[in-house]
Amino acid sequence: MKKNFYNLILLLLTPSLILCQVAEVSPPDFIKTITFKSNTTQGQLPVLKLGEPLQLEFDALNGNEEDFYYVIEHFNFDWTPSTLVKSEYLKGLDNQRILTYKNSFNTYQIYSHYELTIPNQQTRALLKSGNYMISIYDDYDELMFSRKFMIYEDLVxxxxxxxxxxxxxxxxxxxxxxxxxxxxxxxxxxxxxxxxxxxxxxxxxxxxxxxxxxxxxxxxxxxxxxxxxxxxxxGNEYIYFETKDVRSSSLGVQFIDLKDIYHSYLFTNVPRKNQPYTYNPDINGNFLVTAIDQTDLDIEADYTMVHFSLSHEELKDKDIHVYGNFNAFAIEDLTKMIFNPESKRYECILRLKQGFYNYKYVVVDKATKELSEGVISGNFWxxxxxxxxxxxxxxxxxxxxxxxxxxxxxxxxxxx
Structure with a gap:
């Protein structure tokens, strides 16, 4: 209730906020593998039919079994807040604690896996179609992350x-x-x-x-x-790798090493812009959690440190990032690659849950922050x-x- 009251005061005091477009907030480093699940997809942008359940899952890697709370808001087409009051688009209550979680089992990386399904006993239904944002807060009312989703009516x-x-x-x-x-x-x-x-x-x-x-x-x-x-x-087909077996090299993985947790070193990639197009089936930037010989992937799949490398000359006025739906296509410090003058390669390390991942390399202008997907991968019709x-x-x-x-x-x- 405290967060709802605070948001109401902000809107009353600063009417200009109503005209601001909302953006997703990326999670802190200890929250990973945010996925929306349905009967057919995982980790994709959720576009749900009115009445279809929403299922959000994520991992907290700090091992503290923290309490998390969710808030749901309705937005206009342009992602400005709608004028609907909460009771018009939500039946029941939000700002409730996520009750379902379980701890990892037999993994090097300790984590807690959280699951939220709507409708539930507190939030019984979402009543309107349109754009929505779900925000996750910790026990100190600090915003951990937010994700957009859409609900549609099948009228046209x-x-x-x-x-x-x-x-x-x-x-x-x-x-x-x-x-x-x-x-x-x-x-x-x-x-x-x-x-x-x-x-x-x-x-x-x-x-x-x-x-x-x-x-x-x-x-x-x-x-x-x-x-x-x-x-x-x-664009171009996404590159991919698979870490379903952390103890041996798999698809796209050159070799592995065990330190505090397993490290997976991928094969060094090269620019594909000037190479002929080659059909290479992918899952269009998405990811799928998978692990061999495990019964419950939610808590038995381990985390590995994945080492990316790209053979490319150093760019003075541009940054190179690892790009994919593993973090909702966000450009952040964690995905930024660092040029290694000794190996003449760009390098980056990401902590990712076992699975099959799509990724590509994109270039971001340091001054304008403009992103280009084709500078390294190329664009092909x-x-x-x-x-x-x-x-x-x-x-x-x-x-x-x-x-x-x-x-x-x-x-x-x-x-x-």
């Missing part, structure tokens, strides 16, 4: 297809998304104002394209066929990428943005 059909870019300058490097929205249950009033769209590539909200307007209206259909506005850089399209609707006079449709496709069948 969202047809999506992936085409090669219509801009001949980047036809070999970009992919364009065509959208067709149709419905018999919603009367689109003034769709240029009431309909908003969000296109997400590989579950990465950082690169999403938002708020494209329909170009054509044919009866009850809205059609989007942009030349450049809906185009993404194709043939790359297999996953695309999600979300359709939001706010009728004239309505108080919040409903998420009324969801579509998903892959570029595996890309066409001209």
């Amino acid at each position: 059909n969202v047809g999506t297809s992936v085409k090669r870019s219509r801009d001949v300058k980047v036809i070999a490097e970009k992919q364009s998304i065509d959208i067709e929205i149709s419905t018999n249950s919603v009367n689109f009033n003034n769709p240029l104002q009431t309909i908003k769209t969000l296109i997400i590539q590989n579950n990465n909200l950082n690169t999403a394209i938002s708020d494209l307007k329909p170009q054509y209206t044919l009866g009850n259909k809205l059609i989007y066929r942009y030349d450049t506005e809906s185009a993404f850089w194709g 043939q790359t297999e990428n996953n695309y999600k399209v979300l359709v939001y609707y706010r009728d004239l006079g309505a108080r919040f943005d409903r998420l009324i449709g969801y579509g998903e496709t892959s570029s595996v069948n890309i066409s001209n």
Whole structure:
């Protein structure tokens, strides 16, 4: 209750905060492996159908069996706070302690595994569609981390297809998304104002394209066929490694060593920008916790120190980061690589739970903080990428943005 009261006072005293877009908060170093689980996916951006349960899991590596609390907030399409009061979008209570946790068993790295499922006895239902943020606090009311998720109503059909870019300058490097929205249950009033769209590539909200307007209206259909506005850089297939067996080298791992915990040394990677495109099946930047000869992966999978290395000349005005959904595609100090003048390589060490991981190397400009995925990996129109399209609707006079449709496709069948 204290956190809710504090947030209310802030909003009353500083109305300008209502217009601020909210961003996810990365966890401290001792919280790892934040995953949203469903029947088919793990570790991906959660887009749930209204009424479907939300399951959040994470590990705390300090071994203190701390208490954690969760707070859920509703947001508009542009991630500004909505005007709904909590009782309008949440049945029951939040700001409750996460009751389900268990300690690691037979691992070198001691940790506690926490699980939160909604609905539960305190939070019985989420009532509205739209954008949500779940924030996790410790016992001292300090924010540990926050994650975005979406809930949709299945009211419109969202047809999506992936085409090669219509801009001949980047036809070999970009992919364009065509959208067709149709419905018999919603009367689109003034769709240029009431309909908003969000296109997400590989579950990465950082690169999403938002708020494209329909170009054509044919009866009850809205059609989007942009030349450049809906185009993404194709990128390249993610590199991957597997540490399901910490005692021996596995996929992508050159050798291992046991110190305080196991260390996994990956093969040194090289830039792929100027190499021909090669189809290399991946899971589009995501990860999957897995370990051999273990019954309960939640508490029996161990942590290893994973050593990344990239053969690349030193960049004076740019940083290189390890990039993937293992930390929700965040750019942080932990993912920054350090140039080793002796080996002429960029190096980085991350503590990761046993599993199968996708990653790539990205470049961040030190001055502008602009991120580029293609400087090292390259951009190819043939790359297999996953695309999600979300359709939001706010009728004239309505108080919040409903998420009324969801579509998903892959570029595996890309066409001209």
